[in-house]
């Protein structure tokens with residue numbers, strides 16, 4: 159057995175959960191290593207729709223154990239609500255969920271700070287999910303944050319909370335300590351040292367699947383800063399998020415949507431503002447899983463995709479939501495960026511540069527057929543196969559999976 163990372167390689171919502179669900183049947187462990195309840199991971203299985211925010215998607219497989227590693231920030235109220243809702247659907251957590259004691263806590267204070275920071279930025283706002291993610295990571299880095307293990311030490315918890323509120327010049331409601339101690343009673347059985355667990359599992363030859371959240375272009379260091387999330391979403395984030403060495407990551411699969419989407423603000427070179435964009439939004443039901451916001455739509459950006467393939471060290475790629483493009487007479491793929499007479503040789507790191515680029519496009523014929531019942535590459539229309547081949551060539555990584563619908567079964571595995 160080995161380990162596999164499934165990572166979103168654009169601006170999130172690439173259908174990572176669908177891919178994790180498809181590949182996860184044999185996983186002994188499914189691990190979230192960064193992000194928090196800003197994630198919205200959707201799985202359709204046996205007629206039921208599940209949207210996961212903090213719980214790893216592998217929880218649907220009764221034999222998989224699920225790990226929320228140290229790099230995640232946990233809103234305990236939202237996590238318990240999610241667990242309660244899943245329990246009602248028959249999912250069991252006892253002995254199956256493991257939460258690292260070092261994971262940071264997201265409090266209602268952080269959500270308030272998130273909202274007020276956004277309001278303060280006005281026209282420059284990030285367009286966050288308002289889940290308190292940025293402020294929670296900021297507090298963690300500033301060493302004033304609380305961590306999961308703090309719930310286990312009531313005196314320490316209350317003095318750290320006081321210091322945190324003082325740091326933010328706010329009044330601490332003493333009822334919060336009591337509330338967190340109640341939460342502790344419920345979460346204590348799941349708290350562990352996940353680095354130990356994963357290292358031991360690896361030595362025992364278990365199959366470990368790392369489930370990325372957000373996407374590479376939202377990475378706080380290598381994404382389209384400042385319009386990013388506050389964690390390292392790229393493959394390097396797995397090591398720092400889990401406390402495991404790079405050599406423990408055996409394979410990295412990058413997930414790309416067959417077109418591009420983005421929620422929130424920030425430059426988006428291939429964005430469509432026309433009827434084609436509206437049509438893709440409707441056909442792809444492109445409304446956020448966490449916030450319900452309409453997603454911005456654009457053509458596939460192979461220049462950005464090649465950049466993220468490199469920074470992640472992808473071994474192979476999955477292309478998802480290919481079915482959504484059916485019926486469009488013409489499809490475009492961005493092959494490069496120009497600024498004036500200059501063709502860029504590297505993906506821009508500054509928003510001023512990214513917003514100034516003019517994409518260069520390759521135009522390809524579309525296809526009309528409904529793809530949702532295709533289970534083999536050779537059953538796809540030739541135009542769809544050609545479209546995938548262009549993506550594979552431009553991203554310079556082999557295509558491993560194609561998704562043609564939200565259900566686990568609506569997947570084409572490519573034999574290498």
Ligand code: GDP
Nearest residue numbers: 171172173174175198199200479561562563564
């Ligand atoms: P994630 O955050 O990367 O896991 O992706 P989301 O769950 O936020 O968004 C992906 C959406 O596309 C979800 O509503 C999925 O049910 C849906 N989906 C996944 N794969 C496919 C596909 O191949 N075709 C279509 N039409 N929908 C898909």
Ligand code: IMO
Nearest residue numbers: 170171196197198286287371372386387421422
């Ligand atoms: P999944 O895991 C898409 C975006 C927000 C905003 C920026 C910062 O479902 O792919 P944050 O709340 O993290 O401070 O917001 O990041 N964003 C996502 N976009 N999918 C996500 O998660 C996202 N999580 C955050 O829209 O632009």
Ligand code: MG
Nearest residue numbers: 171198199447
């Ligand atoms: Mg999502």
